[in-house]
Amino acid sequence: MTKIPARDRLIVALDLADVTAAERAVRTLGDSVAFYKIGYELGFVGGLTLAEKLAGEGKQIFLDFKLHDIGNTVARGVASLARIGATFLTVHAYPQTMRAAVEGRGDADVKLLAVTALTSYDDADAAEAGYGLAIRDLVRLRAEQARTIGLDGIVCSAAETSLVRDAAGPSLAIVTPGIRPAGSAAGDQKRTLTPAEAISAGVDYLVVGRPIMAAKDPKAAADSIVAEIETAL
Numbered sequence: 001m002t003k004i005p006a007r008d009r010l011i012v013a014l015d016l017a018d019v020t021a022a023e024r025a026v027r028t029l030g031d032s033v034a035f036y037k038i039g040y041e042l043g044f045v046g047g048l049t050l051a052e053k054l055a056g057e058g059k060q061i062f063l064d065f066k067l068h069d070i071g072n073t074v075a076r077g078v079a080s081l082a083r084i085g086a087t088f089l090t091v092h093a094y095p096q097t098m099r100a101a102v103e104g105r106g107d108a109d110v111k112l113l114a115v116t117a118l119t120s121y122d123d124a125d126a127a128e129a130g131y132g133l134a135i136r137d138l139v140r141l142r143a144e145q146a147r148t149i150g151l152d153g154i155v156c157s158a159a160e161t162s163l164v165r166d167a168a169g170p171s172l173a174i175v176t177p178g179i180r181p182a183g184s185a186a187g188d189q190k191r192t193l194t195p196a197e198a199i200s201a202g203v204d205y206l207v208v209g210r211p212i213m214a215a216k217d218p219k220a221a222a223d224s225i226v227a228e229i230e231t232a233l
C-alpha cells in the first residue's frame, strides 16, 4: 500500500442527528479532516445526500451501514450505495453476505470493508450472542474469509492488528474504531487503543467519533489526533 498521509488516516464519524448539525461540524473541522464516516444516525435523516455532496467537494466518504441480509438484498443494497461515490462501505463479515457484497459492487470503485467483531464486544458478549469462539479467534476467522472472498479491508480493534495482518495479508486495509486518546472516556467501547498505539501496531485508518465530536474544541481534538498519528508513523 502507498504511504497514506497522517491526515488521511483519520476518519471522523459524523454521528449526528441531522444534516444541519453535520454540515456545521464539517465547516468547523475544515481542512483538519479529509475523511468522514456516515452511518445509521445521519444516514437515515438525509446523510446520503450529504455524503454525495461531500464526496463532490473532495472529501473521502466511508458509508457505514454494516449490511447483513439475504444475499439478493445485500447485493442490491450494495449496488445502490455504490453510486454515491464513497471510498468505503461496510458489511458484516458473514461469508454469504461478503460474497453478495462483492457481486453487488460489480465494477464500482467503492471498497468493501468486513466488520469482524464489533469493538463494543468482549468475549462474554460473543458468548452471550451464541458464538463458540473468543473474539480474537472470531476476528482471525473472519479476516481470512474476507481475504478469500475478495473484500478490500477489515474493521476490527487495533488490538487485533497483527493477527489480522497475518490472516488477511498485506494488501487489505485495516480500519479501526474504538480509538481513545489518553484520558478520554471509553463509553460503550470495550477493545480500545490510543491513536499512537494503533498506528504503532500497523493500522491503516483510525475511526474516531465522540472524542472529536463531543470535545469542547473539535478542530483542536482532530489536529491533536493527526499530530499523534504523524509522530507514531
Ligand SMILES: O=C(O)c1cc(=O)[nH]c(=O)n1[C@@H]1O[C@H](COP(=O)(O)O)[C@@H](O)[C@H]1O
Pocket: 013, 015, 039, 064, 066, 090, 115, 117, 118, 119, 120, 155, 156, 177, 178, 179, 187, 189, 207, 208, 209, 210, 211
Ligand atoms: O464499522 C464501524 O465503523 C464500527 C465498527 C466497530 O466495531 N465499532 C465501532 O465503533 N464502529 C463505529 O465507529 C464509530 C466509533 O465512534 P466513537 O466510539 O464515538 O469513537 C461509531 O460510528 C461506530 O458505529
